[in-house]
Amino acid sequence: MKNLKTILTITLLGVGFIAFGQSYTFKVMANKGTNQVKSGTDWQPLKTGTSLKSTDELKISENAYLGLIHSGGKTLEWRDAGTFKVSDLAAKVGSGTSVTAKYADFLASKMSAEGKKNRLSATGAVHRALSDAAINVNIPNSGQVYAETAIIRWDPIEGDNIVYKVTVTDMFEEPLVSEETTDTFFELNLSDGKMEGQNVVLLMVTTAEDEDVKSGTYAIKKLPGEDKKKVEAGLGDLMTDISEQTALNKYILAGFYEENNLLIDALTSYEQAITLAPEIDTYKEAYEDFLIRNGLKQGN
Numbered sequence: 321m322k323n324l325k326t327i328l329t330i331t332l333l334g335v336g337f338i339a340f341g342q343s344y345t346f347k348v349m350a351n352k353g354t355n356q357v358k359s360g361t362d363w364q365p366l367k368t369g370t371s372l373k374s375t376d377e378l379k380i381s382e383n384a385y386l387g388l389i390h391s392g393g394k395t396l397e398w399r400d401a402g403t404f405k406v407s408d409l410a411a412k413v414g415s416g417t418s419v420t421a422k423y424a425d426f427l428a429s430k431m432s433a434e435g436k437k438n439r440l441s442a443t444g445a446v447h448r449a450l451s452d453a454a455i456n457v458n459i460p461n462s463g464q465v466y467a468e469t470a471i472i473r474w475d476p477i478e479g480d481n482i483v484y485k486v487t488v489t490d491m492f493e494e495p496l497v498s499e500e501t502t503d504t505f506f507e508l509n510l511s512d513g514k515m516e517g518q519n520v521v522l523l524m525v526t527t528a529e530d531e532d533v534k535s536g537t538y539a540i541k542k543l544p545g546e547d548k549k550k551v552e553a554g555l556g557d558l559m560t561d562i563s564e565q566t567a568l569n570k571y572i573l574a575g576f577y578e579e580n581n582l583l584i585d586a587l588t589s590y591e592q593a594i595t596l597a598p599e600i601d602t603y604k605e606a607y608e609d610f611l612i613r614n615g616l617k618q619g620n
Contacts, residue, residue, distance in 0.1 A: 344371035345410050346388040346396070349424060349568060350602035353384025368602055369428055374407045385600055387568040393420040393561045395568045420561040423575035430613070431606060455484075455525050455535040458587065458616045462539040465510070465584045466551050466577070471591040472584075473505040474525050474535065475617070483528040488521050496521060500528050505591070510542060518542075540584065551580060567597035571606065583614055 348370045355366040356379040363379060372378070372388075379402075380386065386398040394413040457474040476482070486506045488497040496514040499506065508515075508523070515521060520541045526534040543551065558576055562569035574589035590607040597603060611617035 343373075344391055345374045345376075345406050346372040346390055347421075347424060347428065348372065348386065349389055349395075349427070349571065350385065350387030350597075350600055352386075352600050352602070353381040355380050355384050355386065369431070372406045374410060376406045378404050378406060378409070380404065385597065387571070387600075387602070389420060389424045389568075389572070391421065395420065395562060395564075395566065395572065397566050397568050419557040420572060423558070423572050423579065426579055427571065427575040427606065430609060453536045454533045455527075456617070457523070457525055457535045457538055458611055459538055459540070459584050460614075460616070461536065462541070463584045464541045464543050464547075464582060466543050466548060466582050467585055467588065468509065468511040469588070470508045470510070470540070470584050471505055471588045472508055472523065473587070473591065476504045477527070477533070485526045485528045485531065487524050487526070488515065490518055491520050491522065493522065508540070510540075543582070551582070554580065565596065567593040567600060567603060570596060571603055574606075574610070578610065578614075583616070586610065587616075 348366065348368055351366055351368045356363045357366045357370065357372065358364070358377040358379070359373065359375075366378065366386075378386075380398065380400065382401045384399065384401060386396075388396045388398065388409070390396065390410060390413045392413070396409065396413050398409065455474050455477060457472060459472060472486075474484075481502070483500055483502055484504070486497070486499050486501065487495065488508070489495050496518065506525075508521075510516070510518070510521070520539055523538045523540060524535055526532075555576070558573075562572050570589045570593035574586045574593065577583070577586035577589060587610075590603065590610060593603045594600075594607065608617070
């Protein structure tokens with residue numbers, strides 16, 4: 321009898337978890353505009369993080385944006401103004417996997433009030449962790465990468481018309497790439513030219529005018545074969561849901577990379593999300609939070 325009660329309890333708990341997991345149709349991952357939701361009789365302001373039920377209605381303002389993730393895993397970016405039933409929007413997405421929702425929940429927890437509180441409380445530690453170098457590059461001192469390309473960004477220094485010099489060398493400090501730019505980012509292609517075949521490269525940023533004004537030296541390592549296979553396996557189901565090149569999908573991908581401690585790949589995905597939707601503050605704020613909580617940038 322005791323075993324039967326235990327089985328019944330576990331079964332009921334399992335049903336409870338399933339019911340909870342299916343208690344929403346969409347989650348709002350990003351939101352721009354004076355958008356509203358009606359759940360019942362009254363219209364209320366729509367906020368990032370809100371769970372939408374199939375019976376809810378949305379009132380979308382002009383020049384608005386919504387980044388939605390369906391409970392089935394598919395994502396939806398919506399920009400059309402008007403009043404819409406959530407059930408009608410749900411009909412526009414196909415079936416997906418539960419994997420995407422996992423990383424959406426991961427990102428939502430980081431953007432929650434509690435997550436921001438934890439980040440702010442860690443600001444002092446972040447400040448101490450940052451290098452005393454004149455130029456702060458927003459990557460770990462030593463980090464692995466899965467992808468062949470990475471966007472490397474650094475904090476601008478004071479002054480007008482600063483020209484930066486990015487130098488990439490091999491482990492023996494033999495030059496592989498040297499490039500000057502007025503931007504504060506550099507696209508690193510590990511399969512290009514002399515960098516092809518290098519398992520580890522060293523990167524430094526200086527000013528072109530005075531190379532004593534410089535960053536630290538950052539080691540960027542290609543993910544070893546077996547570890548790369550594991551990441552590819554994890555990406556399999558996820559990319560089924562987020563293969564389309566949208567800002568929301570890049571945001572979800574950043575969550576995957578962060579949870580797998582591939583911070584440089586996560587940085588690149590955030591950069592791509594912002595490029596695809598530069599007017600959406602949610603992605604910019606999430607990027608800043610990411611940098612600060614991972615000790616890559618000092619909080620304000």
